[in-house]
Amino acid sequence: MTLLSTLALDEGTRATALDEVAAFLDRCGVEDARRDARALLFAAGGFTAADLLLEPTAALAGAARAKLRDYAQRRAAREPVSRILGARGFWTHDLVVAPGVLDPRPDTETLIELSLELLRERRGEALLILDLGVGSGAILCALLAELPNARAIGVDLSADACAAAALNLSRCGFSRRASVLRGRWADSLAARFDLIVSNPPYIASGELDALEPEVRLHDPRLALDGGADGFDCYREIVEALPRLLAPTGAAALEAGDGQARSLAALLAEKGLEPAGIRKDAGGRERAVAARRGR
Ligand SMILES: C[S@@+](CC[C@H](N)C(=O)[O-])C[C@H]1O[C@@H](n2cnc3c(N)ncnc32)[C@H](O)[C@@H]1O
Incomplete structure (x- = not known):
């Protein structure tokens, strides 16, 4: 295999190993090759x-x-660093990144910021939170860390996601404040929630094949595919919100690139009041909020 033969790593120091791996990843077309080489070197070398x-x-x-040779070859084959190392920093936690479960993205921290903004006056209350499409549990781990008296339910259709969310919630110390249910969106839920969050699949089916290999080959399709126009999951979730929101409740949904305004319109169509749109670090409108209409 050509890739194997071009990374010798036979001997040398920490510094020469870093140079060698960074150059190898760069030749293989990996963006930010040196940053990734450093992360892999630290993990391999301890x-x-x-x-x-x-x-x-x-x-x-x-x-x-x-170990470093193995890691570098996997990265050259476009496996993300977080999957190679099985861990990802999100908000204030180190989460387990499990096969078959979406690798949580830094962009999703925008949804956390908007959610906390919505609850600014209510942080100490005994809030009930729902996360539709809980995935790794990243959103709930972040929210439960910031809202000390809140309890939460996370729902996912994927058994792998439910297991990963339960594991991460437990590792972060939130087992007693959180439950994970396997099911289709809110189908089996009858409670009313103070905050409903969701980062649903929102990529149009026709765009999936053009995604970066890191995403296309490693994130599950169930976590990405939003149907013909990317809005299938939004429509189902928004339909359920009036039934699930407590009288003073609010919802915050992550939006894909260019989707925020249409998502806000969809929420308004269901009689929900606009409660803000938040941009991510790159200036893109990334999270949309609404409150229950009076
Ligand atoms: C984009 S991922 C978000 C995961 C996690 N909340 C995060 O932000 O990293 C969407 C999640 O929705 C789940 N999902 C897809 N369709 C679903 C459905 N009909 N009912 C429940 N969950 C679903 C997927 O399994 C996936 O875990």
């Missing part, structure tokens, strides 16, 4: 950025080199 700075010429042990 040392930190400070250790590299202080002792760049320390030898890299044989076992660490073998």
Whole structure:
């Protein structure tokens, strides 16, 4: 295999290993090759950025080199770093990234910010939160960390996602405040919620084949495919909101690129009052909020 033969990593120091892996990933077309090479080197070698700075010429042990070679080859085949290492930092937590479950994205932190803004006056209350399409549990772990008296339910159709969410909620210390249910959106729910959040699949089916290999080959289709126009899941979720929101309740939904205004219109059609649109760090409208109409 050509890729294998171009990464020798036979001997050398921490610094030369970093240079070699970064150059290899760059040749293989990986964006931000040096950043990824650093993350893989630290994980394989079991040392930190400070250790590299202080002792760049320390030898890299044989076992660490073998591990790094394996990691680098997987990254060259476009497996994301988070999947290779099985972990992803999100909000204030290190979450497990499990096969068959969407790798949570930094963009989704915009949804957390908007949700906390909606609950600004109510942070200490015994709120009930619902996450439709809970995935890894990233959103609930972040919200439960910020809302100390809240309880939450996460729903997902995927058994892998339900298991990953339960694991992450437990690892973050929230087992007693959160339940995970397997099911189709809100079909089996009768309660009323103070906050409903969702980051549903919103990519138009016709656009899936053009996604980056990191996404197309590693995130499950069930987490991505939003139907012909990308809005199938939004329509189902928004339809259920009036039934599920408490009288003072609010909803916050993540929007795909260019979808925020249409999503806001869909929420208004169901009689929900607009409660803000928040942009992500790249300036894109990323999260849309609405409150129950009076
Ligand atoms: C884009 S992912 C979001 C995962 C997680 N909330 C996050 O933000 O990282 C969408 C999730 O919706 C789930 N899903 C798709 N269709 C569903 C349905 N009909 N009912 C419940 N969950 C569904 C998928 O399995 C996936 O976990």
